[in-house]
Amino acid sequence: MTATGAPGRRRSAASASLAALALLALLAGVPTILWTAAGAPWPDPSTSPQDVAHRLRQPLSDPLAVELLALLGWMCWATFAATVLREAAWYLRRLPHLRADRSLHAAHLETVSAPRLLVATCIGTLVLAALTPRTPTAIPSPELASATVATATSLEEVARASAEPESPVRHVVRPGDTLWNIAAHQLGDPIRWPEIYALSTPLTQPDGRKLTDPDLLTPGWHLHLPADARDHAVQTPPPDRAAAPPETTHDRSTARDEATDTSGTPRASTPEDRPVRITVGTASLIGITTAAGIAAAVTLARHRARRHAPPDLAAEPPNLSDAVRAATQAALAAQRADQDEADAHQADITRRPPPARPAPPGTVTCAHRDGTEIPLAALATPGGWNLTGPGAPAAARALAIAILSAAPRVSPRSPHVRLITTRDLADTLLPGLHPEVPGWYRAENTREALHTAQATTVERARASQDGRHPTPRLMDVLLDADLPTQAAATADHLVVLSLGGDQLANTARLAPDGTVEHASGPDHQLLARCGMFALAEAPARELIDALNPPTIAVPDQTAVQERPKTTAKPALTISLFGGLALHLHGEEVALTMKEAAKEFLAILAAHPNGLRTEALTDALRLSHDPERATRDLVNLRRAVRRTLRQVTGSRSAAFILHTTDRHRLDPQVVHSDVDTFTTAITTASRTKEPTARAAALHQALDVYHGPLCEGADYPWADEAREHYHHKAIDAAVFLTDHTTPEEALALLEQAATWEPTNETICQRLMRLHHDLGHPEAARHTYQRLTRHLAEIDATPTETTASLVCPERGMISSEELRIRTSSNGIRG
Structure with a gap:
């Protein structure tokens, strides 16, 4: 045929x-x-340039x-x-x-x-x-004819089945997305990008424009993918292992570290890659928005705790709990998520998917679905919710922490969300939480809790009818055990949650990890296929300590310890204070490394004793795949060694010592200003001889040119930055005991600039101004302190206020030094 x-x-x-x-x-x-x-x-070749010029000057013919x-x-x-x-x-x-x-x-x-x-x-x-293929004319055999009929029949069935095309899949453009990589990750074949382009060109984007150039995508635009993207999304392995470009296998021995590094180019993260849930302990997950609130609370606690902190060079910083550290570092990593992706792409290393951006401050989230946080406001439905199952207490505990971490801590601002619960349930869920923590109301019993929630509802209704503005608080959350049915009469600003009850309209049964196993009721779809955030008792206690007003969360600096020193400093110095810099024989040289290699060099310089491989991998946010993380560390070592060898002209120095489980800079050939600083501070805290003590303090301040890794927001550097900053302030204050009044004035002014909310420093400064006959300068210092204390919701003490005028019983700076020394201020 x-x-x-x-x-x-x-x-x-x-x-x-x-x-x-x-x-x-x-x-x-x-x-x-x-x-x-x-x-x-x-x-014509015979025509000279003069002839051409002559013809051009003639009138146009x-x-x-x-x-x-x-x-x-x-x-x-x-x-x-x-x-x-x-x-x-x-x-x-x-x-x-x-x-x-x-x-x-x-x-x-x-x-x-x-x-x-x-x-x-x-x-x-x-x-x-x-x-187009050229198919010759052929006469089929009877068997082929029957097969052709069967094939035609099956094709007709397929055509009928596909007569109504499936709706396309929606995709939101993220920074770094291209049609090529979207097709590769969502459809499994980058060649299919024209299909996405053809489906998306008719769409009007949120900014009013349309897709007209396949090479120009704006973050936030919407694309339509072919319907089979659903099937591919189900069949595709996890993002960190799916469709990864082939990577060249590296020899992991240090003998071959000098070879050229090659690895696959990492792909850009898609929205599903970026986690919104943060692990803070066994069977404990909180949202990235809650982590951002905890990080803000820790920062404020640091400022408040240092307000009256006396200088103490020998004090060891308390440990920052694992749960708080995980939350704060995740919040910092979310702030630099886009930079992480750019750095990883440039350095050809595989970073872990950076966390998603947290919601605006004051927002409370309660669950997650498909890589997206679900706001608590979604549960403000008529009838309320019963939380049942083994995971209900952990979910209630995580929700309470989320509400309290979102509350503003500087008055007179009101919290966006208030938690209303009984004292008994509060003591069970959050034992040890200070009653003055903003964002919650503890009632004596269920009746009082219910009355408080209803009173707010009535007040808002009356204000609306009278044309007045209702209470500035946006939402109340009534959380109690086995609430009665009358609590179900809710409004859009009230969330009612019954822990373990069964009398409310909607019910969600939770697994131990917070996963919603079953949801029922008229609004059950709100929590279907969701996972509620959950907190076990141990990490919850750690987060409570971070939220309590009297507690300060300070970095763990166990890696910074005294170690044997070489008698002569190496010619190559790495400076971190004031920003990463490299000096050879005292002269600064340009750093040509990529950003990821700079961070690797900086973290090694910040920890002179070195870091274990696991800690280094975690701090640099490398891949969870051990083989890939090891390969990336090999590439980073090569990049740093290559640069340092070019700078020094040495072809044999290793610069980085790598044992089986630890990385460190070789102290024989590389020195860091962090090493000099910590050694000087340790010497000053241990010696009592004035000359040696003053020399050590001078040495510490000489190398401190600003915050650690200034200009580079490495998440791991936050804790170390705070620790060294406070040590530099204390060194400046103690050095005033060994200088002239004029030099002491300059040191105290510098310390007050570094820590403007420290009243102890400002008191010393005001007394010294009066001693030198500068009462206006003392008044200016007091006014400056007042402004900065207002930022942390505090005011100067009466002792500080009395120093503005001499007639209020002011004591001299020398008497202050004697008093503070007798009060146990150690140096």
Whole structure:
């Protein structure tokens, strides 16, 4: 029988013939006409430049006008020929892709400009015609005929089944997305990007524009993916192992660390890659928004705790709990998520997916679904919610922490969300939480809790009827055990949660990890396929300590310890205070490393004793895959060694010592200002001899040029930065005991600038101003302190206020030094 595609092939051949004739006419016919009419486009070889200049000065004549028009025609034809070559090269490079997917030609036509459209159409038609297979005419056997009938029947069934196309899948553009990588990750084949482009061009984007250039995507735009993206999303392995480009395997021995590093290019993170849930202990997850609130609380606690802190060089900083550290570092990592991706791409290393951006301050989230946090306001539904199952207490505990961490800690601002619960339940869920922590109300019993919630509802209703503004608080959360049915009468600003009860309209049964196993009720879909955040008792106690007003969360600096020193400093010095810099024999040299390698060098310089491989991998946020993380560490070592060898001219120095489980800088060839600083502080705290003590304090301040790694927001550097900053302030204060009054004044002014909310420093400074006869300077110091204390919701003490005027019983700076020394201030 005759092949079924014969009519289509004839049409394709006819189109190809027309396209070939059009190209031939334009490429060969136009220059023929121009040559015949006006001759060659270049001047005769015998014509001198003077002759050409003479002709141009003559009045415009008909022959000259014809020649100028012909020259213009030659220029247009040359442009057309260049376009033909450009389009031909484009189609030749994509021949394999066009053979597999001919829609690429149509998508390309939508992207080219109008002058190129004719050329692209003609060349594309010729290429597609050349790729059309030629099937000979054949007479089938009876068996083949029956198979053909069966195939035709099955094709008809498929056609009927697909008569109604499925709706496309929606995708939101993230920073770094391209149509190529979206097709690779969502469809499993980057060549299918034209399908996404064709489906998305009709869409009007949120900013009012449309997709007209496949190379230009704006974050926040919406794209439509083919319907089979759903199937691919189900079948695709986890993001960190799916569709990863091939990577060259590295030899992990240090003997080959000098070789050129090669690895696969990491892909950009998609929204599903970025986690919103943060692990803070066994079976404990909190949202990234809650982590940001905890980080803000820790920062405020640090400022308040240092307000009256006396200088103490020998004090060991208390440990920052694991749960609080995980929350604060996740919040910091979320702030630099986009930079993480750019750094990882440049350095060819594989970072862990950076956390998603937290919601605005004051927002409370309670659950997560498909990589998105669910706000607590979604549960403000009529009828309330019963939380049941083994995970209900942990979910209630996490919700309470989320509400309290979102509450503003500087008055007179009111919290966006208030937690109302009984004292008994509060003591059970959050034992040890200070009653003055903002954001919650502890009632004596269930009746009082219910009355408080209803009173707020009534007040808001009356204010609305009277035209007044209701209470500034946006939402109340009534949380209690086994609430009665009358609590279900709720409004859109009230969330009612019954822990373990069964009398409210909606019920969610939670697994131990917070996963919603089953949801029922009229609004059950709100928590279907969700996971509520959950907190076990141990990490909850750690987070409570961070939220309590009297407690300060200070970094753990166990890695910074005294160690044996070399007698002579190496010629190569790495400076971290005031920003990362490299000095050779005292002269600064340029750092040409990529950002990821700079961070690797900085963390090693900040920990002179070195770091275990596991801690280093975690601090640098490398891949969870041990093999890939090891390979990335090898690449980072190579990059740093290569740069340091170029700077020093040494081809044999290792610079980085790598044992089985620890990385550290070689102290014989590399020195860091952090090492000098910590050694000087330790010496000053242990010696009592004034000259040696003053020399050590001078040495510490000489190398402290600003915060650690200033200008680079490395999450791991936050704790160390605070610790060294406070030590520098204490060193400046103690050095005033060994200097002249004028020098002491400059040191105290510097310390007050570094820590403007420290009243102890300001008191010393005000007394010294009065001693030197500068009462106006003392008053200015007091006013400055008042402004800065207002930022942390505090005011100067009466002792500080009495120092403004001498007649209020002011004591001298020398008497203050004696008093503070007798009160146990250690140096």
